[in-house]
Amino acid sequence: MPIYEYECKNCGHRLEQLQKMTDEPLLTCPECKKTQLVKLISNSSFQLKGTGWYVTDFKDKNSGTAGAKTTTNSPPKKKENKAPEKPKNVEKK
Numbered sequence: 609m610p611i612y613e614y615e616c617k618n619c620g621h622r623l624e625q626l627q628k629m630t631d632e633p634l635l636t637c638p639e640c641k642k643t644q645l646v647k648l649i650s651n652s653s654f655q656l657k658g659t660g661w662y663v664t665d666f667k668d669k670n671s672g673t674a675g676a677k678t679t680t681n682s683p684p685k686k687k688e689n690k691a692p693e694k695p696k697n698v699e700k701k
Contacts, residue, residue, distance in 0.1 A: 609626050610627065611624050611625065612626075612633070613625075614633075614634055614645045615646060615648055616637035616639065616640060616645050617646060619637060619640040619642070621637055621638070623638065633645075633647050634647075
């Protein structure tokens with residue numbers, strides 16, 4: 609649930625309130641009891657938990673547990689039908 613920040617236009621009191629996104633905004637100031645609260649726009653903060661969120665999580669490509677196996681969508685390489693190479697002329701002494 610997000611934390612919303614409010615400020616009272618009457619007395620200047622500021623507060624934070626943990627609310628669901630679907631909850632109605634608060635209107636009454638808990639300090640002066642006037643209906644002058646307004647929701648403020650503030651920087652959001654959040655935490656990314658678990659693996660895969662940090663650049664260091666996939667730094668070691670040699671470990672078998674770090675990251676998923678990468679695949680390519682290119683078709684397999686075709687083997688060329690070449691005649692076997694002739695041995696180079698070797699000078700006899």
